[in-house]
Amino acid sequence: MVGRVTAWFDDAARDLPWRRTDCTPWGVLVSEVMLQQTPVVRVEPVWREWLRRWPTPSDLAAAPAAEVLRAWGRLGYPRRALRLHQCAGAIVERHDGAVPDDxxxxxxxxxIGEYTAAAVRAFAFGRRSVVVDTNVRRVLARTLAGTALAAPSPTAAERDLATAVVPDDDGAAARWAAASMELGALVCTARAPRCHACPVADLCAWRATGHPPDELAHRRRTQAWHGTDRQVRGRVMAALRVADEPVARALLADSGPDPAQVDRCLAGLIEDGLVEQDDAGCYRFPTP
DNA sequence: AATCCGGGGAT
DNA sequence: ATCCCAGGATT
Structure with a gap:
């Protein structure tokens, strides 16, 4: 299983900038945070811009939060940008500006949560770690457990299984992490898996039983979007992003049909440290 | 364990 | 119109 997937990866791996040998641990860390719930194609141009502007943790730590949020663009979940900014500051303070490998x-x-810590350790430092993302979970669920999709949130049994599969050797473990993720991203996809191109199709338990559908499909609840606070918050952030100066409340009215909801979202954004009010009551990104 | 938190492209 | 995406923090 591991040998065949890594061999497949040697040939099929995408040439992503954060996989190049000249990419620093900081570049890897930034990519991993940006890739949390955001697809590769949307991350790549923003990642290039960030690494050009802020090539080291101390460079980002020295930047104003407003510039960081602006540069985050439309990647989504802007709290990630704020945390990445704080992360850079913590690396400077606690680790003398160098990304730790521990x-x-x-x-x-x-x-940095469980996944990202393991991923940075593997991809930036080539060290053994158990990297379990949505791709790896799906690959293991299908090949070994024989189910279409993994459970909504990782279970202890799933972690144990993932741990047991990881090779002992540092380099082999790091290659397995990258290869298993890539297999899930390119071949063993959630929607229309390309089993004909899969290096382990002949030993896949899910395929052997005729691709049974997900038993829990009917209970999986898709997150609502239209009319939610998340949509309104996104519109507010977009309005502030394009504005050159603080924005009056009246100009944020079309962020949502319900004024009370817009006010609630503004309060939430302020609470999250993503927005602040100036002396005139206008809204802007945080200033130092 | 359940919720909240963006946004866009594919189907 | 629905699904999915290299998750994390909070409760």
Whole structure:
């Protein structure tokens, strides 16, 4: 399983900038945070711009939060940008400006959770770690468990299974992490898997049983979007992004049909540290 | 364990 | 109109 997937990866891997040998650990960390719930094609141009402007953690730490939020653009979940900014500051303060390779130290950084810490350790430092993202979970669910999709949130049994599969050797483990993720992203996709191009199709439990559908499909609840606070918050952030100066409340009226909702979202954005009010009561990104 | 948190492209 | 995407923090 591991050998065949990594061999496949040697040939099929996408040439992504954060995979190049000249990419720094900081570049890898930035890519991982940007890739949290945002597809590769949308991340790549923003990542290039960020690494050009802020090639090191201390460069980003020194930038104003407003510039960071602006540069985040439409990647979504702008709290990630704020945390990445805080993460850069913490790397400067706690680690002398160098991205740590220790899993516990990584986990302690803002915006770095279990997945991202393991991914940075593997991809930036070539060290063994158990990297379990949505792709790996799906690949393991299908090949080994024989189910169409993994459970909504990772279970302990799933972690144990993922851990058991990871090779002992640092380099082999890091290659498996990248290869298993890539297999899920390019071949063992959620919607229309390309089993004909899969290096382990002949040993896939899900395929062997005729691709049974997801038993929990009918209970999976898709997140609403239209009319939600998330949509309104997004519109407010977009309005502030394009504005050159603080924006009056009246100009944010078309962020949502319900004024009370817009006010609630503004309060939430302020609470989250994404927005602040100036002396005139106009809204803007945080200033130093 | 459940919720909240963006946004866009594919189907 | 629905689904999916290299998740994390909070409760």
């Amino acid at each position: 899993e516990a130290a990584l986990r302690a950084l803002p915006g």
